[in-house]
Amino acid sequence: MNNLCKLGWENSNHSTNLEHLARVITVQKNSYRISDGKMEYLAHLSGKFLNETNSTMDYPAVGDWVEAQKLEEEKKAVIRRVLPRKSQFVRQAAGLKTEAQIVAANMDTVFIVNSLNHDLNVRRIERYVLATYDSGATPVIVLTKKDACSQEEVEAAIATVEEVAIGIPIIAVSSVSKDGVAELMEYLPAGRTVTLLGSSGVGKSTLVNTLLGKEVQDTKEIRESDSRGRHTTTHREMFSLPNGALLIDTPGMRELQLWDGESSIDTTFQDVEQLTTECRFTDCRHDTEPGCRVQEALATGELSEARFESYLKLQRELAYEKRKQNQKAKQDEKSRWKHISKFQKEHYKYHKKR
Ligand SMILES: Nc1nc2c(ncn2[C@@H]2O[C@H](COP(=O)(O)OP(=O)(O)OP(=O)(O)O)[C@@H](O)[C@H]2O)c(=O)[nH]1
Numbered sequence: 001m002n003n004l005c006k007l008g009w010e011n012s013n014h015s016t017n018l019e020h021l022a023r024v025i026t027v028q029k030n031s032y033r034i035s036d037g038k039m040e041y042l043a044h045l046s047g048k049f050l051n052e053t054n055s056t057m058d059y060p061a062v063g064d065w066v067e068a069q070k071l072e073e074e075k076k077a078v079i080r081r082v083l084p085r086k087s088q089f090v091r092q093a094a095g096l097k098t099e100a101q102i103v104a105a106n107m108d109t110v111f112i113v114n115s116l117n118h119d120l121n122v123r124r125i126e127r128y129v130l131a132t133y134d135s136g137a138t139p140v141i142v143l144t145k146k147d148a149c150s151q152e153e154v155e156a157a158i159a160t161v162e163e164v165a166i167g168i169p170i171i172a173v174s175s176v177s178k179d180g181v182a183e184l185m186e187y188l189p190a191g192r193t194v195t196l197l198g199s200s201g202v203g204k205s206t207l208v209n210t211l212l213g214k215e216v217q218d219t220k221e222i223r224e225s226d227s228r229g230r231h232t233t234t235h236r237e238m239f240s241l242p243n244g245a246l247l248i249d250t251p252g253m254r255e256l257q258l259w260d261g262e263s264s265i266d267t268t269f270q271d272v273e274q275l276t277t278e279c280r281f282t283d284c285r286h287d288t289e290p291g292c293r294v295q296e297a298l299a300t301g302e303l304s305e306a307r308f309e310s311y312l313k314l315q316r317e318l319a320y321e322k323r324k325q326n327q328k329a330k331q332d333e334k335s336r337w338k339h340i341s342k343f344q345k346e347h348y349k350y351h352k353k354r
């Protein structure tokens with residue numbers, strides 16, 4: 001139990017009388033590095049697991065607690081099952097397939113990482129905040145490369161972000177001067193699991209190295225031509241800090257394609273939601289109706305057009321995602337039945353012949 005504490009067990013909500021528990025540190029193709037707090041193992045999935053699993057969401061992700069069996073061969077293990085998650089950050093997987101991807105699991109906090117000196121985009125932040133609320137974890141906004149900006153620039157950036165991140169802590173840090181690092185550590189007490197998310201080149205891996213006090217992650221200069229990152233981090237990995245906190249580094253995302261989150265719209269857009277409750281008509285579409293509080297706020301500038309647009313856009317996007325997922329579920333069901341009926345026909349033919 002003591003060793004499992006190191007993996008954040010005290011913050012998980014499972015009973016502790018299960019044997020052979022481990023936490024997933026990295027996932028690479030079909031192999032998993034897991035740790036039971038004492039030793040690391042290279043693990044694969046058991047046949048039973050593979051037979052019973054059909055959704056990508058059910059496969060182990062970094063941060064997952066798994067039930068595993070040690071093998072005879074040293075430092076090898078097999079994963080039998082994934083324990084229920086207390087949080088999961090999900091996105092639509094890259095590519096054309098309608099498929100969910102678990103970016104990280106069982107984290108308490110998500111550090112939404114943005115760089116102060118390149119392309120600070122509040123619309124992107126809204127998207128990450130929405131997905132974080134939907135994950136079940138708490139968001140903290142981290143603005144990096146503070147050393148590259150003047151005090152005024154930092155204050156202006158924080159003020160801009162505050163408008164879209166209502167009630168969310170915003171912390172400006174520098175991995176160069178270490179300014180803000182102590183403040184960040186307040187969110188990283190022993191046993192806590194934190195995931196770093198953001199675009200490529202914002203300084204996630206540099207921050208991991210800073211917090212760990214050693215170089216564990218490769219970092220690279222961003223391209224000067226377009227100030228974009230180079231996608232240096234290619235896989236997700238969980239690290240333990242000297243104080244016993246856990247930190248999951250993830251590769252930079254080109255864009256965060258949402259998977260789900262309709263129920264988190266109101267938390268993300270508390271300001272807009274509040275206004276909608278003040279409209280004269282309860283079924284107000286906030287368009288041309290008289291007594292629309294939203295339109296009034298837009299006219300006076302109390303609510304920005306861009307923020308309201310974003311609120312509508314994300315709602316449309318999530319409704320579209322849901323339709324796509326329902327269609328896919330129907331298709332999957334159909335092909336399952338096709339498969340079953342084909343099997344039954346063959347079975348029938350076989351018995352007739354006999
Ligand atoms: N001036 C300054 N530069 C920083 C800071 N943090 C990171 N950088 C630089 O930003 C560049 C990108 O940093 P990374 O840590 O590789 O960024 P990343 O977010 O991990 O990128 P991916 O791995 O591609 O997702 C590197 O050249 C870092 O040296 C900082 O606090 N100040």
Ligand SMILES: [Zn+2]
Nearest residue numbers: 279284286292
């Ligand atoms: Zn209205």
